[in-house]
Amino acid sequence: MSTVEQFDPTTQTLVLQQLQQNSPLIHCMTNDVVQTFTANVLLALGCSPAMVIEAEEAEQFAAIASSLLINVGTLTTERQNAMYLAVKSANVAQKPWVLDPVAVGALKFRTQFCHKLLFLQPSAIRGNASEIMALVGASQGGKGVDSLNSTDDALPAAKLLAKQVNTIVAISGEVDYITDGERIISVQGGNPLMTRVVGTGCALSAVVAACCALPGDKLTNVASACAIMKRAGEAASQRCRGTGSFIPEFLDALSRP
Amino acid sequence: MSTVEQFDPTTQTLVLQQLQQNSPLIHCMTNDVVQTFTANVLLALGCSPAMVIEAEEAEQFAAIASSLLINVGTLTTERQNAMYLAVKSANVAQKPWVLDPVAVGALKFRTQFCHKLLFLQPSAIRGNASEIMALVGASQGGKGVDSLNSTDDALPAAKLLAKQVNTIVAISGEVDYITDGERIISVQGGNPLMTRVVGTGCALSAVVAACCALPGDKLTNVASACAIMKRAGEAASQRCRGTGSFIPEFLDALSRP
Amino acid sequence: MSTVEQFDPTTQTLVLQQLQQNSPLIHCMTNDVVQTFTANVLLALGCSPAMVIEAEEAEQFAAIASSLLINVGTLTTERQNAMYLAVKSANVAQKPWVLDPVAVGALKFRTQFCHKLLFLQPSAIRGNASEIMALVGASQGGKGVDSLNSTDDALPAAKLLAKQVNTIVAISGEVDYITDGERIISVQGGNPLMTRVVGTGCALSAVVAACCALPGDKLTNVASACAIMKRAGEAASQRCRGTGSFIPEFLDALSRP
Numbered sequence: 001m002s003t004v005e006q007f008d009p010t011t012q013t014l015v016l017q018q019l020q021q022n023s024p025l026i027h028c029m030t031n032d033v034v035q036t037f038t039a040n041v042l043l044a045l046g047c048s049p050a051m052v053i054e055a056e057e058a059e060q061f062a063a064i065a066s067s068l069l070i071n072v073g074t075l076t077t078e079r080q081n082a083m084y085l086a087v088k089s090a091n092v093a094q095k096p097w098v099l100d101p102v103a104v105g106a107l108k109f110r111t112q113f114c115h116k117l118l119f120l121q122p123s124a125i126r127g128n129a130s131e132i133m134a135l136v137g138a139s140q141g142g143k144g145v146d147s148l149n150s151t152d153d154a155l156p157a158a159k160l161l162a163k164q165v166n167t168i169v170a171i172s173g174e175v176d177y178i179t180d181g182e183r184i185i186s187v188q189g190g191n192p193l194m195t196r197v198v199g200t201g202c203a204l205s206a207v208v209a210a211c212c213a214l215p216g217d218k219l220t221n222v223a224s225a226c227a228i229m230k231r232a233g234e235a236a237s238q239r240c241r242g243t244g245s246f247i248p249e250f251l252d253a254l255s256r257p
Numbered sequence: 258m259s260t261v262e263q264f265d266p267t268t269q270t271l272v273l274q275q276l277q278q279n280s281p282l283i284h285c286m287t288n289d290v291v292q293t294f295t296a297n298v299l300l301a302l303g304c305s306p307a308m309v310i311e312a313e314e315a316e317q318f319a320a321i322a323s324s325l326l327i328n329v330g331t332l333t334t335e336r337q338n339a340m341y342l343a344v345k346s347a348n349v350a351q352k353p354w355v356l357d358p359v360a361v362g363a364l365k366f367r368t369q370f371c372h373k374l375l376f377l378q379p380s381a382i383r384g385n386a387s388e389i390m391a392l393v394g395a396s397q398g399g400k401g402v403d404s405l406n407s408t409d410d411a412l413p414a415a416k417l418l419a420k421q422v423n424t425i426v427a428i429s430g431e432v433d434y435i436t437d438g439e440r441i442i443s444v445q446g447g448n449p450l451m452t453r454v455v456g457t458g459c460a461l462s463a464v465v466a467a468c469c470a471l472p473g474d475k476l477t478n479v480a481s482a483c484a485i486m487k488r489a490g491e492a493a494s495q496r497c498r499g500t501g502s503f504i505p506e507f508l509d510a511l512s513r514p
Numbered sequence: 515m516s517t518v519e520q521f522d523p524t525t526q527t528l529v530l531q532q533l534q535q536n537s538p539l540i541h542c543m544t545n546d547v548v549q550t551f552t553a554n555v556l557l558a559l560g561c562s563p564a565m566v567i568e569a570e571e572a573e574q575f576a577a578i579a580s581s582l583l584i585n586v587g588t589l590t591t592e593r594q595n596a597m598y599l600a601v602k603s604a605n606v607a608q609k610p611w612v613l614d615p616v617a618v619g620a621l622k623f624r625t626q627f628c629h630k631l632l633f634l635q636p637s638a639i640r641g642n643a644s645e646i647m648a649l650v651g652a653s654q655g656g657k658g659v660d661s662l663n664s665t666d667d668a669l670p671a672a673k674l675l676a677k678q679v680n681t682i683v684a685i686s687g688e689v690d691y692i693t694d695g696e697r698i699i700s701v702q703g704g705n706p707l708m709t710r711v712v713g714t715g716c717a718l719s720a721v722v723a724a725c726c727a728l729p730g731d732k733l734t735n736v737a738s739a740c741a742i743m744k745r746a747g748e749a750a751s752q753r754c755r756g757t758g759s760f761i762p763e764f765l766d767a768l769s770r771p
Binding site: 289294331367402452454 | 562
Binding site: 025032035036039040043044048049050051052053054056057060061064065078247248249250251252253254255256 | 545546547548550551587588589590591617620621622623624657658659660709710711712713754755756757758759761762
């Protein structure tokens with residue numbers, strides 16, 4: 001049985017510096033609900049987000065961008081087609097791409113699509129516990145977009161998935177776990193308010209995509225993405241006066257050097 | 258002639274508690290402009306929003322969710338089809354669904370669609386005065402998404418519509434009226450700043466959908482939804498320094514117990 | 515060679531008053547990422563935004579609205595068709611329309627579409643330096659949605675484009691230039707934080723569309739739109755504590771009389 005490593009905070013500082021210096025261009029094919037917040041999270045960290053969704057353009061842009069995010073939150077048949085072409089194009093151009101399997105399990109259409117995408121070599125998969133468990137058939141999915149399981153429940157599924165797909169799996173929740181199927185890093189902290197505003201999980205997946213475009217150890221980079229978001233969540237929860245002011249406080253925390 | 262009952266604020270407290278305890282899962286098929294704000298309003302109140310829009314998924318999810326919101330703000334042919342299937346599915350599963358007829362009247366495509374939906378037993382309809390009048394043919398619609406009529410003007414149309422469709426109609430404006438065609442409840446208060454940020458009306462319809470999923474008297478539940486939003490609007494307008502800070506202040510007010 | 519006129523701030527005050535008094539109805543066909551922010555910017559200034567995207571509705575609404583914004587940020591084949599019909603309809607109804615050629619140059623699909631739109635008499639074109647240069651073939655486009663050129667680099671392209679198309683071209687950046695091909699007005703100021711939140715450029719194009727619906731000199735009106743946004747950016751940057759609080763501060767500044 002693998003031991004769980006505690007995340008080393010010094011890595012986070014290095015990753016934050018690299019994001020600002022390299023300013024990776026992140027091609028986000030994400031759901032309609034979180035596009036603005038995702039763009040603002042990436043901008044706060046010094047990255048360049050670009051949302052390109054039409055099939056021809058998405059295929060072209062995936063080869064230009066530093067990395068690609070695929071989030072199936074408001075999947076449609078057309079967008080599925082565009083996403084598929086973009087992923088293929090990213091693979092040809094040897095650019096990393098990241099899967100966020102939002103609400104997978106309960107809904108057949110997106111579940112089938114995500115299973116298809118698993119064969120296309122994602123660099124990382126980021127989901128909540130129910131989503132990661134559903135991807136390996138260990139759960140029927142969560143309550144809509146919310147998890148019904150703890151990340152501890154999902155750790156065996158995450159390890160299995162990472163090994164099967166030869167990728168990095170990040171499960172986020174009260175404690176985040178990041179695994180390549182062998183090593184497991186845990187990231188503590190954060191705040192429950194992060195689940196009371198829309199998009200923190202989806203935006204985390206975008207930051208994971210950004211961190212996959214950086215040099216260095218991929219597992220540590222993905223863990224740093226998780227840590228960056230948890231630290232911002234803590235800072236924001238201390239300063240906000242409710243879920244509304246949490247949002248600007250969260251972005252403020254991310255944007256402060 | 259019906260007398261107008263003043264809204265009883267004690268109901269609001271009960272409804273707020275139930276929203277937090279039951280955390281209803283609200284399937285939102287709403288317009289592109291207000292998705293984020295709508296999700297954040299529902300989350301602030303303790304509900305679980307989920308935006309599922311593809312036809313097959315929407316049909317499946319409408320049967321799972323606690324209630325369904327149909328908002329025609331950025332209607333397309335594809336979305337119309339998905340909405341229709343979702344409403345049918347909600348009806349089969351005996352789940353409540355709510356119609357927000359944004360900018361109906363002036364635009365033929367959505368007007369025809371809304372008229373078709375009226376035959377599918379909405380639990381409630383929430384609109385501004387011009388929209389409600391347009392639904393019964395008493396107006397040509399407002400100025401884009403804004404009303405050109407007062408809610409007093411629209412009260413006869415609201416009563417007629419409620420009776421014809423056997424539903425609850427909520428007209429929101431300076432004074433909100435909620436009627437089942439017999440009883441009429443009025444909700445006073447709010448603040449004009451609520452019309453200077455996008456989405457307060459659309460988000461109210463989502464809260465109406467959430468309140469339709471609660472036990473208890475439906476008319477009072479819908480009136481409570483209106484009151485919850487007006488109280489938050491008042492609190493936010495006192496604390497904000499313009500339309501920008503109104504938004505986080507509004508969500509803060511909703512999220513404070 | 516033309517001399518560059520400094521923008522006269524007294525014009526801005528007049529334009530702000532006219533926006534509040536006339537409250538023009540702006541038909542926004544814009545990208546998915548910035549719809550909410552665009553609507554809130556227009557509302558803060560006293561305008562009425564309406565996002566209508568379905569082909570039949572867009573054609574109908576473009577004739578009703580005061581002016582039309584076409585932003586190709588998340589273009590799709592369907593939306594392209596709807597935009598084309600809307601522009602044609604605006605022209606028949608003699609309503610101004612404005613083009614925002616987001617990320618044109620690098621991506622073929624939108625580049626071809628924008629070139630086609632140039633023949634349909636836009637009242638104004640607003641872009642960053644790389645976008646304006648790409649429209650006249652003087653650049654391959656920017657880094658995603660970000661410019662790789664200064665507005666000084668792009669001034670010759672802007673003058674050429676304005677003359678060729680017989681329109682007003684606004685290039686925004688550290689210094690904004692607004693030209694009809696003969697006169698050139700420069701607008702100084704703003705703050706780099708404006709590029710660290712998503713949508714300030716896209717929202718500027720919506721304000722340009724609003725200002726094109728006002729009486730008075732069109733070149734000065736468009737320059738006023740640029741100045742209004744730069745002044746709000748300065749005010750917000752002084753009061754904010756990061757990129758997150760910049761957003762409400764920016765809208766607050768716009769909404770204060």
